Amino acid sequence: MATQQTAATTIATTQESKPKEEKQANCLSCNKPIKKLKRYYRDGKFYCSKKCWRDFLAKSKEEKK
Numbered sequence: 001m002a003t004q005q006t007a008a009t010t011i012a013t014t015q016e017s018k019p020k021e022e023k024q025a026n027c028l029s030c031n032k033p034i035k036k037l038k039r040y041y042r043d044g045k046f047y048c049s050k051k052c053w054r055d056f057l058a059k060s061k062e063e064k065k
């Protein structure tokens with residue numbers, strides 16, 4: 001028995017330009033992407049942890065001085 005396999009590969013290239021999300025996706029302190037499960041919300045901004053939030057506050061205070 002000889003079975004011939006004809007692999008018909010159709011390459012469909014669909015280029016869809018998705019609009020970039022304007023939502024904040026990265027931590028303001030360490031700039032790492034924030035996962036939905038681990039995120040720390042403070043003052044309308046997202047951070048990946050409370051530590052990053054405090055770091056960001058410390059940085060912003062230093063910049064003001």
Ligand SMILES: [Zn+2]
Pocket residue numbers: 027028029030031032047048049052
């Ligand atoms: Zn962070």
